[in-house]
Amino acid sequence: MTDISYAQAIRDALAEEMRRDKKVFVLGEDVGKFGGSFKVTKGLLNEFGPERVRDTPLSENAIIGAAAGAAVMGYRPVAEIMYMDFLHECSDQLVNHLPKMHFMTGGKLTAPVVVRTQYSLGRNTGAQHSQFFPSFYMNTPGIMVATPSTPADAKGLLKTAIRGSNPVLFVECAALYGRRGEVPEGDHLVPFGEADIKRPGNDITIVAVSRMVGEALAAADALASEGINVEVIDPRTLVPLDTDTILSSVKKTARLITAEDSCSTCGIGAEIVARITERAMDYLEGIERIACPDIPAPFSPPLQKAYMPGKDAIVASARKLVS
């Protein structure tokens, strides 16, 4: 095990995969000398050169289109889109093209593109630099979605994504880049579609995504002192979503909390709650959804604090469910 940051884990995954496979290359805004706006690609240019670490113009649609075109020709591009909000700039390629290349060509093309991006909620970046909306892509068949919450998962999931045959949207969390954690040595791979039980418990199931995993674990500590033992599940990938692990947990606890940094309506929790309700209605005693309100993200720090979900909201929901 090595103790490294979330950002370093992603950088290591990129470097290891680029060393392993010459078809892997990186493109995006400022990914070269500058090392990306969050310094995730720092140093890659020195090792791999400008052909494989490509600075692009400020053209998100062309970035994803170029990645898709190179991918169908046998390359494995990893494209960086600076903020998740900017995915809307490339929606045509990301939604109308990439996820459908394999399907609508009757399987003749494959497009193994990894689109790395991050969301910055919690960093006072305002309404256009804070959004987290992975459920939009859960509603877009043909693209997988990963949302790592730890350095180990970030590294293992990214390596798996790069080696796979499908497009993957890989959503990082800026608030986690500096977070450190143990990462297994060697060729560490994490499979898609396998949730991780970050903490076992019998009283309540909490399904938390990305930054909210840490918040859920902090809430779990607080609740344990009150005698409430929660189980914290991190789906790790939202497409494919490991419904079975959540379902078995809920059958044991009878109570479900979902926690995410998206807006509530049609968010990740909405889908998870629907799936569990369909399959475990008779087991359920209570459900709570924790998410941002259906309001654009505010800038002013006190407003942002009021807006963001966190440990306290989870604790309050848990108490409500067991009362």
Place this chain on the structure above:
Amino acid sequence: MYESMLTQRMLEEEVVELFKQGLIPGLAHPYIGQEAVAAGVCASLGKGDLVVSNHRGHGHSVAKGVPERTILSELMGKDAGMCLGLGGSMHSTDLEAGVIFSTAIVGGGIPLAVGVALALQMDKSGNCVVCFFGDGATNTGAFHEGLNLAAVWKLPVVFVCENNHYAVSVPVSKSMSAGIVQRAQAYGIPGLFADGMNVLDVYAVSSEAVFRAKKGEGPTLLECETYRYKGHGVYDTGLDYRTQQEVDEWMRRDPIRAFEKKLTDDRLATIEELGSVHDKVKSRLAEAVEFAKNRPYPSDDLLTRFVWA
């Protein structure tokens, strides 16, 4: 090139007929009138050169040598279609023929072609890719992002704009205040113009752009001025926004008849020889139509087979 144009025309006439008979569901966008562009451009390509096509793409497929039976099967949603019936009229992929992909989103093929060209460049293949799109696409952001990126990276791509004067119903005169080919200047790449009703002119100008791309000198924007005789789609008469007189004037410049005249005037072919090409294409198409009609529809298991690779 003559056989290619004739096949494109006659295939499209079959498509219109099959659509009327209810055998082609959904949408189809006839290429009739624009045949010289596909024929001239594709004739300038060599082995390993590729094409990215669009919603009005049947002509491109024919010109690249995709078998008519797989085109018609796809249009009818049959199992022997080039995309097994999952794509339809607007989606063509035949890797053997070099048709990589065709998109139904106007302008969407441009960034993709840039990526294909990037792969060709990184492979040091010496090949190029042609991206076909219409005048409407030149007003999308994808056009500007794509041409700029291709220019910056000096990619082996030829952007072929088929200016047929109308984006569905809106004429070019109402959608842009300057010409198309002039836009090349903004990206520091050559902009070339060809008479899209003259296959030899298209061939000559396209050859120059293809040569440049393959030599590593980067992309070219090639505007071919042409006209679609039919409406935007098979359901459109095309006469709500154009006059019959205008259509007739363009039809007098028909690229196939003009090329026939050229071939016979220059004694490169006799009327009898052209007639035998016509007969050959006609019987090949009749066979292709029968083939497609007789193929089964795909089985339901195809629904889930290619969602994930």
